[in-house]
Amino acid sequence: MAEVAITAHRPTRQIMPDLTGKALPPVLLLVLGTVTVLPISALLIRAFLGRDGGFVGLDNFIRYATEPGLAVAAWNSTSLSAIATVIVMALAFPYAYALVRTRMPGRGFFRVMALLPLLAPSLLPAFGLVFLFGNQGWLKHWLLGESLYGPVGIVMASAFYAFPHAVLILSAGLSAGDQRHYEAARALKAGPWRRFVSVTLPSCRYAAISAASIVYILVFTDFGIPSVVGGSTNVLATDIYKLVIGRFDFEMGAVVGVLLLLPAVIAYGIDWFARRSQRSMITGKSVPIQPERLVWRDAALLAFACVVTCVILGIIGMAIYGSLVRFWPYNLTLGLQNYERLFTDDDEFRALGNSLVLATGAALIGTTMVALSGWLVARKLGASGVRNGLQAVAMVPVAVPGLVLGLGYVFFFNNPVNPLHGLQGTMLLIMLCTVAHFYTVPHLMAVNELQRLDREIDMAAQALRVRPAGSARRVFLPVLLPTLVDIAGYFFVNAMTTVSALIFLFTAQTRVAAIAVINLVEGSRIGQAAAFAVLIMALSMVATAIQMVLRGLVLRSQSWRRRTT
């Protein structure tokens, strides 16, 4: 009898309890919570405590509002961020439109140009502007007597720094339309302008809201730019540094931290809502947009894109030029002496090494954690409460300015009561802080990639008595691999360029390159500072190039992704 044969010889295997599903989610939640939510809570609590540690209610906030000069920074931050946002949106919208909705020539080139500022620390444009419009700048008269140092410089450099972020969000929003809407509009005899106003604009309004809120908060919380070109104009981001490092006034620092955090949380709330609404507008059955050729429009936008690209290249080029000049502005002989000094000075050279160590460590730790959290969330492992907690905690960092996270680390890890107290001052803590700061975007990348596989895949593996860890290794890891390369690159480049989260955490031994740049500016060694910023950008470019090659190699090795027989 066949049935007898089947049951009698059925291969058996001992079923082990599934530890991955049970133990990993809580452990990961604990680790991720410790590097994100707990330090932020420490900062929030500190804002309501007096110097002696007792609860003082809103006293700290009242002191902040009444002390002369302090509240001005809040107004400056709010208004300057708003101005920069308007400028960025006005430039980024036509640029993004030109990239994805026209047949303008050179769209790939212009996309790369727009994203170039992402590879540089936010300080780099500030240097370019100093050499162009500073007190000894070539084009100083363009400012009509206004000084670069102050609102003008902050807005200009911020616009440069935030531009690629806006272009990315807007071009994604604009490319997600449905071609049939345009065909329907044409069938109803709508001309190009009418199609733009009645179809294009409504379809990207959420992307515009999203981009505006992200730009606003990038400018609002950036530390690098106002510290170089802020002059005597105080903003919250520089005030928090002066209060904590200059005056050791941790209570006021915590208050400013809360003032930085609140608008960021609100802006990301708006962004989240906008993205959700944008998604609901696109159905799986949308027909991709095929832009039409409109000569006058494409020509006008090409001219515009050329101007914007020239400005971007001009500012970066000026920063490079300034870094090559012997002594700005008195001795304009070109040479590599600024770079030589970075390699001969022990402190600067160590900072460079530290940056590479930090970026490598953050890439390794971050990519590992993201692979695990993305897998647990996307494939629904473990108890739903823990899993939802993990997803929620992973979403927190994107809304937390680096300065706030860094100051939270100070309050949390410098507390002698904390058993993790020993981490303070170590490179490991700086790595963890960097990983935490940039966690959200890679986590979502991993979740999205893994969610593309059918839910039933896990059940099929379970029915074959393969435990989750087994299917993770044999199926999900290979599927995720190219994304993991991108994630590692993302962590690496951000760790190279970030300043804000680390400004409170570094020691003489762990100081990284981006912070050394700030110190050089403070010491008025602007040429060397520019050289260092350029070097960071160059290293980021190399890392990005390696990432792209590696991704290509991974994709080539995975023949299953090719559809040919």
Add this chain to the structure above:
Amino acid sequence: MTLETVSLSVAPNVEPSRASASARPFLSLSGLTKRYGATTVVQDASLDVMRGELLCILGPSGCGKTTLLRLIAGFETADAGSIRQDGQEISAHPPEARDFGIVFQSYALFPNRTVAGNVGFGLEVLPMSRADRAARIRELLELVGLEGHSQKYPSQISGGQQQRVALARALALSPGLLLLDEPLSALDANVRASLRDELRALQRRVGVTSIMVTHDQQEALSIADRVVVMNAGRIEQVGAPAELYHQPANLFVARILGEINALPVSSLTGTCVESQGLSFRLAEPLGAGKPGAFLCFRPAAVTLANEGMLAGPGIGARVTATAFLGDRLRLVLLPDEAGAPAITAEVPFPRFGAPPAPGDHVTFGVAPSQLFLLDDHG
């Protein structure tokens, strides 16, 4: 482990209903209930599945049939009731401790593994030699007719082939129970029909007890040993396909197995039934017990006056719509009687002469043996 012991020898064609008459059921569900919050998805489901039979669970979407299958697999845990498989209580076991193979509508193949890699996925964690495993994979691929495709990836083969891979993968560990969750629904009509027959032949050959969920009545009727009809979380009726088709327990079961005319009964005397101004004659007077509230007959039970002898007086009607079905013609008939409902009829396409067209007047009747009385619910 030798090749001999793992081989799937061809099963003698066991007639499940006869073979199981005396035997214990292989799988036994009793009082199974599953709730999501306030909604009850499966309510008090009790069912015996005999060793070697192919059971189809049929029902509209949302009736709880897939949830019932997932309860049997262990992907969901029941709020009440018990599941016994091969004499063992398994309702508390996690899926990996149960004994089943499963095939999904979405195929759920591992995209990064070849056809052989998919089939061998569960074998790789077993203590068996590389050669044995390769032999076993080859044997399984032969079983589903995919010998030449072992090194291809899922994205390189057709949907029908992917589903065969999924089937071979599900059988790899020689499970005692094969669960099929709408396995044919994602396929084109042609592939679907051929794979359906193949699936049936293969199930017979291997002799594995199988439960298949489907919403397609034709699929269920054509391959199942027994069909379970589910509605709103409850099992309405269990029986052999012919039994269900000819003796449905209620109007719901009758409707899900095919189109049916259902007319509310207004009076019943002896063999004479009156319904909305029309009168019909039953083959024999009804026995004791409350008669059903609806007079029912299939469209194919309708005969037109000019195509054969009518039993009893015909009903005059006007043709309001026709649809060409190849060898048959579907008609919508509106009886002359005022207030009578439209009747759907399916008649052989006439070989000579013009077929009935909209506006024509015809006389029709229904064979008394094909009339039955049903209630709305059981």
